[in-house]
Every structure is written in C-alpha cells, then in structure tokens.
Amino acid sequence: xxxxxxxxxxxxxxxxxxxTGTSLCKExxxxxxETEVHHTITSGKLFFPxxxxxxxxxxxxxxxxxxxxxxxxxDKYDYKLNLMLLSIDEGITGYRDDSLNTVKENKNDxxxxxxxxxxxxxxxxxxxxVVEEVxxxxxxxxxxxxxxxxxxxxxxxxxASCIATGHNADDIAETVLMNIMRGDVARLGRCCxxxxxxxxALPRVKPLKFCYEKEIVMYAYFRKLKYFSTECVYAxxxxxxxxxxxxxxxxxxxxSVIMDIIHSGExxxxxxxxxxxxxxxxxxxxxxxxQELCQACTLLLSLNEGKAKQGVSKKSHKIRSx
Amino acid sequence: xxxxSLKISxxxxxxxxxxxxxxxxxxLELPLDNGTWNLKRLIAWIRDNxxxxxxxxxxxxxxxRPGILVLVNDTDWDLLGQTExxxxxxxxxxxxxxxxxx
Numbered sequence: 012x013x014x015x016x017x018x019x020x021x022x023x024x025x026x027x028x029x030x031t032g033t034s035l036c037k038e039x040x041x042x043x044x045e046t047e048v049h050h051t052i053t054s055g056k057l058f059f060p061x062x063x064x065x066x067x068x069x070x071x072x073x074x075x076x077x078x079x080x081x082x083x084x085x086d087k088y089d090y091k092l093n094l095m096l097l098s099i100d101e102g103i104t105g106y107r108d109d110s111l112n113t114v115k116e117n118k119n120d121x122x123x124x125x126x127x128x129x130x131x132x133x134x135x136x137x138x139x140x141v142v143e144e145v146x147x148x149x150x151x152x153x154x155x156x157x158x159x160x161x162x163x164x165x166x167x168x169x170x171a172s173c174i175a176t177g178h179n180a181d182d183i184a185e186t187v188l189m190n191i192m193r194g195d196v197a198r199l200g201r202c203c204x205x206x207x208x209x210x211x212a213l214p215r216v217k218p219l220k221f222c223y224e225k226e227i228v229m230y231a232y233f234r235k236l237k238y239f240s241t242e243c244v245y246a247x248x249x250x251x252x253x254x255x256x257x258x259x260x261x262x263x264x265x266x267s268v269i270m271d272i273i274h275s276g277e278x279x280x281x282x283x284x285x286x287x288x289x290x291x292x293x294x295x296x297x298x299x300x301x302q303e304l305c306q307a308c309t310l311l312l313s314l315n316e317g318k319a320k321q322g323v324s325k326k327s328h329k330i331r332s333x
Numbered sequence: 334x335x336x337x338s339l340k341i342s343x344x345x346x347x348x349x350x351x352x353x354x355x356x357x358x359x360x361l362e363l364p365l366d367n368g369t370w371n372l373k374r375l376i377a378w379i380r381d382n383x384x385x386x387x388x389x390x391x392x393x394x395x396x397x398r399p400g401i402l403v404l405v406n407d408t409d410w411d412l413l414g415q416t417e418x419x420x421x422x423x424x425x426x427x428x429x430x431x432x433x434x435x
Contacts, residue, residue, distance in 0.1 A: 014412045026409035034412055072347070072431075228347060228402060228431050229409070240348040242432070255432075259399035 025233070029223050029266035030180075037233050044230050048218050049084050055205040057216040058173070060091040065171035067162055068096040068125070070113030073177030075238040076227050077219055081175065082121050096121075097165045097174070099158050100129035102137025103243060110239035120237075128165045130157055134307075136314060142245060144314060151249045153314075156306045160298060166213050178217040181224040181258060184269045187276035188254040197288050197301075203276040212299040223269060338362040339370050340422055343379070347430035349401060352391055353383055363420075372403065373416035375426070391428075400432040 014024040014034045022036035028043070035043060052058060066081060068074040078096060085092050098114045101107050111127065118125040131137050134157060142150045166174045183203060190199040201207060206216050219227065231238055246252065261268045288301035295308045304312070343359045350357045363370055363378065373395050380392045391398060396416050403410040404427040410418060420426075 013408075023408075024412055025407060027411040224431050225402060228429055232346075232404075232427075232429065233407075240346070240430070241351070242348065256399075263399050 026226075026229050029225055029262065030221075030270060032266070040226075041230070041234070044222065044226060045080060045083060045087075047221060048080050049088060051205060051221055052084070052090075052218050055216075057175075057206060057218060058090060058092055061093070062173065063093040063095065063169065063171040065095050065097040065126075065162070065166035065169055065174045066123075067174055067176040068098050068114045068117060069177075070098070070110035070117065070239040071177070072227055072231055072238045072240060073179055073182075073219060073224075075113070075117055075177075075236050076222075076231050077175065077177040078117055078121055078123065079234065079236055080230075081218065082123065094123055095169050095171060096123050096125040097162060097169065097171075098125065098127045099161045099165070100127055100131075101154055101158065102130050102139055103245070104139055106241060106243050109241070113237060113239040116237060124169075126165055126169055128161050128168075130161065133157075133161055133164065134311060136311075138245070141314065144317075147245055150245055151251075153310050154245075156310060160305075160307045162215075163213055163298070171213070173214045173216055175216050175218055177219055179219045179222050179224050179227055180269050180273060181255075181262075183217070183220060183276070184272040185251060185254040185258055187272050188258060189251060192254065193250075199276065199279060203273055221270070221273075223266075337365050339365055339420060341375075341420055341424045341426060343375075344425065344427045345429075346427060347402075348432070349391065349428050349430040352387055359383065370420045371416060372405075372410065372418045372420070372426070375420060376416070397428065398432075400430065402429045402431060403427070404429070 016022045016024045016036035016039050017033040018035070018039050020036060020039055022038065024034035025037050026040060027034045028040075058064065064081070066074065066078050068078055078094075081092075081094055084090065085094060096114060096118055098111060100111060114125065114127075117123075129137075138150065138154055141153050145153065162174050162176075186202045187199065189195075190202060205218075205220050206214050230236075258269065258272075290299055290301050292298065293300040293305035293308055294303050296305060298305045298307065300306070302309070340360070340362050343361055345353050345357055345359075353359065363375070368374065376392055376397055377395070380388045384391065389398070391401065393399065397403060403415075405413055405418060405420075406425050407427075
C-alpha cells in the first residue's frame, strides 16, 4: 500500500525522514531539505552579502551536496555570495586521486572556480609517506591538523573570508560522542557550533549541520548528483569508527538520537574554574594555537627530525606518566 | 504466462559495490518455492551466494549493517515494512552505503 506524502500534496511518499518521522514525496523532500539548510544559514547568520566563500570540496557525498545546495540557495534567495571550490590533496594513493576527478566534474557541473592544494606542496609530505613514518595509529591526527591549516591557506589565497564544510548531523553527533569517550573537554565545548571562529583564523561554517547523513545521501540520489564514495584506506583504524558504529546502532533504535546528542552537546556547560587551553598564536607560522608551536608545526618538526611518535602525545600525558 | 522464478534487479552504490567485485548491478532470478521472498530472505541470500568474504560489512543479524540504505523502486524501505517487504517480479532494489568520507 503506497504511503502518501504527509504534506497532503497528493503525491506518493518516497522516503521517511529520520529527523521528523514524516513521509515525503521527492519534491516536498527537496523543498524541506533546502529550506532547512536555508534556515540554518539565516538563523545562524553564517554569511554576509558580498562575501567570498571557499567550499571545502572533496568529491564526496557531503561536499557535493553542499556545493549544489549552496549554489541553489545563493541563486534562489540572492545571498549575493561569491562561491568557490577548494580541494586538498593529501597524497593518499587510490583514494584522493580518484575523488579529485569528481571535484573537477563538480566544478564543471556547477560552474564554480576550483583550487587544489596538496600536502606535498605545502608541507613536503604526502599522507602515504607520513603513514610510512608514523604507522597507522596516529596518522589521522596528522591528516586532520594538516588539512585544517591547508584549507585555511587555500581560502586566504582565493581571497575568501570564510570556509564552508560539509559536516553533517551524524558527523557532529559522532564528534560529541568521541569527545565524551576521550574526555576532551576543550573540544566538547566547541564542536557543536555552526560557526567556529577565533582571532586570526578564518571562520569555518557548517551549513549542513542539521542534515542527517541518510537525507544527504537520498538528496544526492534523487537529484542525481555524482559523488565519489570510497573509504580512506587508513580509516578502518581510526577512533571515530567506534563512535560511528555506536551512533548507527542508536539511530536504528531511535532516529531522533542524532539531533538529541547535538542538542545535548550544545547545552553542555562547564563549571567555572576549569582550566582550558587558551588560544594564542604559533611562534613559528602565526596560525591559531594554544601552545607556543601550533600542532601542525610541532608535527612537522617531529616528522622532519624523524621523531614522529613524540609529536602526538599531549604534554599532560607525559607529566602524568613520570 | 507463468514463471518459476522471481526476476529482480539489485543495485549497489555509495561504495557497497566494492563488496561485490565492483559490479553495481546484479540481475537475479530467485527460485519460487513455498517460502516468501521478502527483503530479509534476499539479504541472507545475497550474503550466502554473492559474498565470499566480509559479510559483516553488509549484513548484521537479519538485516543490513546499520548505515546501509535500502530503496525498492526508488522508495525508502522504511515506508515498505523494511525486511518484511515482499518482493515482486521486476522490482529494483538499491543498497546504498553511507559509511565513507564525505
């Protein structure tokens, strides 16, 4: 028995939204999805007219949908934004080289300028070489730190004043869980914001913050958007995998759990008097840092000196173990 | 015209195709017997007949691994009774994985 669209438009429903439990037809789903992103953008005041925005584009499902929806909304609601695609090549054979081809297709399909920056050019190290050096346990830390800084530099080169990334609701909920599991108080306090900004660094915004991963995939499927879908070859060893598996099991039982976790994360208030790292600037490269040397410079130093394992452990861990 | 098999088309996307020799589309003829061909049975059949390894990346208990979306004729299986949906001749079943970077 076909289910009718909840809006009473008369059309047949094609999906049930995990966020709301409502059943929507294709057209109403597109409308709901796009309107919600528009609401996230306007209520969060994520952009201002005339702004140059660098969209972090990997060729994957989230950034492909992000690029499409931002262009769509920019046209529909006349945000007057100057949109550009920014892609980072980490130098992971068999993963990134293929997805970059997808980004190049996106550039043509959406008619947006594209810039590609590589770790090799920026740092002199590809991720494949980093993994050879440090192994497969802490390599994701290197990659994340390098990528954030690479996005920053690329955006500045393009004249952008903010970076938009395709982080979705599942990603943010996973991050909240990860930070709780690892007791990372400082990150927990920051990870739910739709805009993260700090002195000296470009603001980073997450317009898809409230979009469920399932809906992003369905949106891409029904809009026939092309994206590249392979897991990073080093991902199976990443800590995030535990949080992801747990979250997926929870979602199956109670789909609203993803929004609930984000809501909890946003409302966590820490007691006063807790010492959290203060944000300053790196003495070597000038980027945002809570230590004298920013994480990227510390990691690079350790890579170049061949002492890569040291760079990853926190100072506090070292003190406690002596 | 009668038929003694159920003809359906199974599609793998979002990276799931890697578990099936990178072949996205599989046209299947399922034998009609006294049992019901529902999605639960199809998933078990795929696990037993189309997978030589890594079954746990596709199947969990009686269903697909959480994170794999299922569509029948472009309709979310959540609207069709999930694993209880009974297959019809000519159905197009899509298994789309969401378990990868974005």
